[in-house]
Amino acid sequence: MAVANAPANPDHLTWQGGTQPMKVGYGKLMMWIFLLSDTFTFSALLVSYGLVRFSFPTFKDVLPDMTYKTFELSQDYWPIPEKVFEAVPFLHGISLPLVFVGLMTFILIFSSVTMVLAVEAGHRKDKADVEKWMLWTILGGFMFLGSQAWEWAHFIHGTENGMTLANGAKVFGANLVQNEYGPAAFADFFFFITGFHGTHVLSGVVLNIMIFYNATNGVYERRGHYEMVEKVGLYWHFVDLVWVFVFTFFYLV
Amino acid sequence: MGHSVENSTEGQKPQTKELWKVFWILLVITAVEFVIAFQISSDSDFGKWLKISLFILLTFVKSFYIVGNFMHLRHEVKSMIWTIVIPVVFVVWLLAALVYFEGGYIGEVR
Known part of the structure; x- marks a missing residue:
């Protein structure tokens, strides 16, 4: 589209049947519809998490005298996130509730900004800027995945003391059958929901690398537009959006 | 765009x-x-x-x-916005209905 007299509707915005009805290209609209279907999947996961969580007793139902300060983990009631997620790499044994997950949230929000900056650079057809911001986005994605890998490893291996059951047996960490944090369903949902989100981040990073590769090789420059950066950008922002909800419902509420 | x-x-x-x-x-x-x-x-x-x-x-x-x-x-454009927003509103409606009508029941039977 580098010619001076471009048609009113460039090829990538024209549908087979004529002009695009919603003023977005076919691929972008389909990305939106796909993200909508993905919204349903994640909603289903979070709704079922909520239902199961509230069908378990809280610690106040079991031990009315216990407060949030004196809370202790038990398999008889649902845990509170501040007491489960309080470890940070290299700061062994120090209780820092929600600090690490806050860092992960920051990383993902930041990589969302660098992504939208890459999209903006694409509008200006600035190849060097697209490459720069895509690289930052990919880096952010890898940092998030690394953090999640650490968090999973810590969750699975557990704390040094573990949990002592009524029959004297010890439980360390978590698997799908039992865990030291609370009812089995708690760890099951943790693995499923953060795992499903992490899979999305992983595919997002793969897509970002492909876009970076194509942009660097001048594919989009020759094509005349950087709409592919926008489409993958939509996906990447969606992954960030899902994390905002997972963060609220899994780590804060 | x-x-x-x-x-x-x-x-x-x-x-x-x-x-x-x-x-x-x-x-x-x-x-x-x-x-x-x-x-x-x-x-x-x-x-x-x-x-x-x-x-x-x-x-x-x-x-x-x-x-x-x-x-x-x-x-x-407006039609694009509503195409995305309306289905999401239905999800929120579903959630509200589940909590309000079904939540207590699920708590009782499980």
Whole structure:
């Protein structure tokens, strides 16, 4: 589209049947519809998490005298996130509730900004800027995945003391059958929901690398537009959006 | 996406002020969520539900900024906006209906 007299509707915005009805290209609209279907999947996961969580007793139902300060983990009631997620790499044994997950949230929000900056650079057809911001986005994605890998490893291996059951047996960490944090369903949902989100981040990073590769090789420059950066950008922002909800419902509420 | 079509955008200066503003808004809201998480005690029923409502409210504020500005939905045509928003409203409706009508029942039978 580098010619001076471009048609009113460039090829990538024209549908087979004529002009695009919603003023977005076919691929972008389909990305939106796909993200909508993905919204349903994640909603289903979070709704079922909520239902199961509230069908378990809280610690106040079991031990009315216990407060949030004196809370202790038990398999008889649902845990509170501040007491489960309080470890940070290299700061062994120090209780820092929600600090690490806050860092992960920051990383993902930041990589969302660098992504939208890459999209903006694409509008200006600035190849060097697209490459720069895509690289930052990919880096952010890898940092998030690394953090999640650490968090999973810590969750699975557990704390040094573990949990002592009524029959004297010890439980360390978590698997799908039992865990030291609370009812089995708690760890099951943790693995499923953060795992499903992490899979999305992983595919997002793969897509970002492909876009970076194509942009660097001048594919989009020759094509005349950087709409592919926008489409993958939509996906990447969606992954960030899902994390905002997972963060609220899994780590804060 | 009007301006992506034009050719006069080449060599233009970056328009990134608005985007960084959204980044700071998201960051500040997340920081506020942390303050709420540790400053409001959940020991009373009032505090607990106040916290939960604030978290959900702030989450929706954040998603408004992400979807509206980062995903650019605010600047699309109206039919496009409603195509995305209406199905999501139905999901929220489903959730409200589940909590209000079915929640207690599921708690009883499981």
